[in-house]
Amino acid sequence: MAAGDLNIALILKLVDQATGPARAVTNSLRQIGAVTEQTGRAGVAWANEQLAANQARRSALMGEAFGVAALAGSLAASLRPAINFERSMAEVAAVARADDEELTRLTETARELGATTPWAASEAAQGMKFLAMAGFEASETIDAMPGMLQLASAGAIDLARASDIASNILTGFGMQAGEMGYLGDVLTNTFTSSNTDLGMLGETMKYVAPNAQALGVSLEQTAAMAGKLGDAGIQGSQAGTALRAMMLRLAALPKPAADAMAELGVQTVDASGNLRDMPTILAEVNEGLQRLGTGEQAKLINDIFGMEAASAAAVLLEQAGSG
Secondary structure (H helix, E strand, O other), X not given: OXXXXXXXXXXXXXXXXXXXXXXXXXXXXXXXXXXXXXXXXXXXXXXXXXXXXXXXXXXXXXXXXXXXXXXXHHHHHHHHHHHHXXXXXXXXXXXXXXXXXXXXHHHHHXXXXXXXXXXXXXXXXXXXXXXXXXXXXXXXXXXXXXXXXXXXXXXXXXXXXXXXXXXXXXXXXXXXXXXXXXXXXXXXXXXXXXXXXXXXXXXXXXXXXXXXXXXXXXXXXXXXXXXXXXXXXXXXHHHHHHHHHHHHHHHOOOHHHHHHHHHHOOOOEOOOOOEOOHHHHHHHHHHHHOOOOHHHHHHHHHHHHOHHHHHHHHHHHHHHHOX
16 A cells, blocks of 8 residues: 555544544434423423413412302392391381380381382381381381381382371371371372372471361361462462461451451351361351452451461462362
């Protein structure tokens, strides 16, 4: 072998000896890289799977939490009427100073009214509290409640206002709690057949009821006169003060009024000194006035009833004259 060929062979051998291990290392590194890549991809996939599973668990837990919250809200909503009712009955017991037996009867009544009327049991309980605040005993409250609820429904007003009106009128006319239903019928008939409402009648009766009761003027007559005045635009407290003035002057005539009545030939009290029937007195006065001119009529009306009540008296005299 020539020297040049020998050198070439030696060089190739050395290169092979040097590059062989290098290639082996390179191949090993490549294998490691491939394994690492596969492992990394598997790790990433596993991590993604774990993240997705955790997210699903969180979503499930949140769904359960919302479900529990919704269930709690639903339960709270369903329990609220019962809670309100118990609270209202506790207030009734406190205001009415009811003992255990009375509270039991009040509670049973409120539940019955809640089942048989448009009002809820808790609303009936509130109505009881208002009557108790007006001084009604437990038994009186039980007797008055059905009529009071009917009156509130017919008058389209809240129970607080209805109880205030009804209790005032009952007391003013000296009526019993059990007559609440009858009172409601009279008032309802009045405000549904005249230009008044329950609130207006309540204001009218507040001023006139005690005097009407003292003078023997009935609830029906007073309500009828209030209704007729309402048709003429004399309503509420104005009607009440006018009716009160008329009744008081007829019961105890001042001298100008007594002279006018003598001129007309009308007696206002009977042999016992009691005020005669108001519609009868008014009809007789109206009849006597028809013989006079309008100026003299106006003077006598003013003399009899006073300036404060003259307008209301003119309306009622005309109504009494027409029956």
